[in-house]
Amino acid sequence: MSTGPLPRRQTATQGGGTGAGRRxxxxxxxxxxxxxxxxxxxxxxxxxxxxxxxYVTGLGHRLYAEDVLVTLAGAAGAxxxxxxxxxxxxxxVHAVLCWDRLQFLSEPQLGAVLDRLHRVLAPGGLLLAxxxxxxxxxxxxxxxxxxxxxxxxxxxAAGARPFRPFNTRAIERLxxxxxxxxxxxTRDNLQExxxxx
Amino acid sequence: xxxxxxxDEDAQAKQAGATPEAEIKEAIPMATHPTRTAxxxxxxxxxxxxxxxxxxxxxxxxxxxxxxxKLEGDVELPEHRLTVGPSxxxxxxxxxxxxxxxxxVQGNLEASERVEIKKHAKVIGDLxxxxxxxEDEAYFKGNVETIRxxxxxxxxxxxxxxxxxxxxxxxxxxxxxxxxxxPASAKVENRKA
Numbered sequence: 001m002s003t004g005p006l007p008r009r010q011t012a013t014q015g016g017g018t019g020a021g022r023r024x025x026x027x028x029x030x031x032x033x034x035x036x037x038x039x040x041x042x043x044x045x046x047x048x049x050x051x052x053x054x055y056v057t058g059l060g061h062r063l064y065a066e067d068v069l070v071t072l073a074g075a076a077g078a079x080x081x082x083x084x085x086x087x088x089x090x091x092x093v094h095a096v097l098c099w100d101r102l103q104f105l106s107e108p109q110l111g112a113v114l115d116r117l118h119r120v121l122a123p124g125g126l127l128l129a130x131x132x133x134x135x136x137x138x139x140x141x142x143x144x145x146x147x148x149x150x151x152x153x154x155x156x157a158a159g160a161r162p163f164r165p166f167n168t169r170a171i172e173r174l175x176x177x178x179x180x181x182x183x184x185x186t187r188d189n190l191q192e193x194x195x196x197x
Numbered sequence: 198x199x200x201x202x203x204x205d206e207d208a209q210a211k212q213a214g215a216t217p218e219a220e221i222k223e224a225i226p227m228a229t230h231p232t233r234t235a236x237x238x239x240x241x242x243x244x245x246x247x248x249x250x251x252x253x254x255x256x257x258x259x260x261x262x263x264x265x266x267k268l269e270g271d272v273e274l275p276e277h278r279l280t281v282g283p284s285x286x287x288x289x290x291x292x293x294x295x296x297x298x299x300x301x302v303q304g305n306l307e308a309s310e311r312v313e314i315k316k317h318a319k320v321i322g323d324l325x326x327x328x329x330x331x332e333d334e335a336y337f338k339g340n341v342e343t344i345r346x347x348x349x350x351x352x353x354x355x356x357x358x359x360x361x362x363x364x365x366x367x368x369x370x371x372x373x374x375x376x377x378x379x380p381a382s383a384k385v386e387n388r389k390a
Contacts (some may be wrong), residue, residue: 041340048314048337053329057343064340065331071338 021147021154025184026128026194028150030095033126034059040094043086043120045101046144051153052097055146061094068101069141072109079108081116088120096121098129099144100190102174103163110164110174118177121197127178130154131191134165154188166191243277248284255289265300275309281318296326309344 034040038060044052047067056063064086071085086093096117102110117127132139138160147153166174168183168191175181175195184192243261246252250266257273264272265282271289272279278295281287285300296312301319306312311328314320314335323340331337 048331048335048341050331050333053331053341057329057341062340062342066338070336 021145021151022187023150024152024186024192026130026192027146027152029182029194030097030126030128031059031150034061034095037094041088041092043088043093043096045097046099046142049143049145051145051147064088064093068113069104072105072113079112081109081112086116086120090119091122091125093120094122094125096125096127097144098127100130100132100139100142100163102129103131103139103166104141104161105164107164114174114177118197123179123197125197127175127195127197129193129195131166131171131193132163133189133191134167138162154190246285248282271304283317305339 034042034056040061042056042061042063044056044063044065045068046052046065047070048065053063053065066086068085072081098117102113105113121127130142130144140156140158140160143155143157145153145155171183171191171193172181175193178195178197180196182194184194186192243263244258246262246264246266246268248265251268252266253269255270255273256262256268259274259276261278261280262272262274263280263282264285264287266284267286269288272287272291272293274293276294278297279291279293281296281298281300281302283299285298287300287302287304289304290307291302291304292307294309296306296308297315298306298313298318298320299315303321305323306320306325308326310326311330312324312326313330314324314332314337316332316334318332319336321338323342324337325342325344327344327346329341329343331341
């Protein structure tokens with residue numbers, strides 16, 4: 001497992017922000033990867049969002065949209081996830097947009113979700129996750145919309161809730177079964193993580 | 198005198214108010230066919246499955262359909278529009294030209310033109326359309342795939358074979374052309390690249 005360099009925090013102008021969103025290194029890498037072929041499968045854990053649908057289908061791929069927090073609500077103690085929750089054949093998914101959803105899952109759920117992600121992601125497939133700063137005690141789940149080429153519009157939904165804090169080392173350990181993990185600190189103080197299966 | 202003029206004015210006002218109203222009433226034609234009022238932003242006519250109706254079975258047809266009741270079964274309207282109203286609950290596959298969902302659908306949706314999942318609607322199933330539209334605050338769980346209007350791109354190997362065949366056909370023509378024609382064809386190739 002290799003860990004990428006942690007780039008310096010970007011200002012709006014350095015990051016190439018347009019006002020509609022901010023530059024996302026993770027999204028840029030996923031876009032570059034998805035441009036290489038057509039007919040792939042992408043998962044969005046943030047639920048259905050028109051801009052993300054347009055982004056993925058515009059690149060010639062299928063998008064599976066499901067808000068895992070809604071699907072897994074009420075089964076926090078369970079170490080398994082429902083059979084119909086992103087149930088894809090082994091190695092059939094090419095990219096996963098996790099956003100910050102992993103941080104709001106209970107420990108048994110998180111383990112089960114990561115196991116299934118590892119199984120369904122094709123070798124070389126990418127996973128984009130976002131982590132809140134570990135100093136904050138609570139956070140609202142984020143709504144992440146692709147706002148253009150490599151631009152991400154991140155807004156916080158109403159209703160902050162506690163989340164599982166992860167430092168850099170803990171994030172690396174979380175994805176230890178994957179091939180590589182790269183971390184980027186964004187100018188809104190979030191950790192963007194791009195993981196390769 | 199003041200009283201008389203006031204009465205005259207009232208009478209004039211009544212006349213002025215009554216005349217246009219009467220004209221408008223006369224101008225409205227009587228409906229000879231039962232018409233449906235505008236529902237869910239559409240004034241189209243078609244069949245309606247009302248709120249109190251529960252149907253089990255397959256529906257196939259050649260007219261627009263609004264489902265506001267419960268349906269257990271597939272719907273096929275290849276050339277028409279299906280609207281699932283706010284009270285509509287549908288369990289089954291849908292295939293239509295246009296699909297608009299305000300209510301709840303559990304099953305795959307396939308539209309040759311567009312699928313719209315409106316705010317507060319709930320859809321669990323795969324969606325295939327030329328133009329899929331999912332509004333904010335709609336619940337959707339499933340796969341979204343777009344149907345492209347244009348012909349799909351050929352695979353790289355097929356593309357190379359076609360190019361080779363085209364150049365083989367063009368070769369005798371190029372050979373017969375005078376030398377001055379060569380740079381022109383080279384320019385076209387550069388533009389393509």
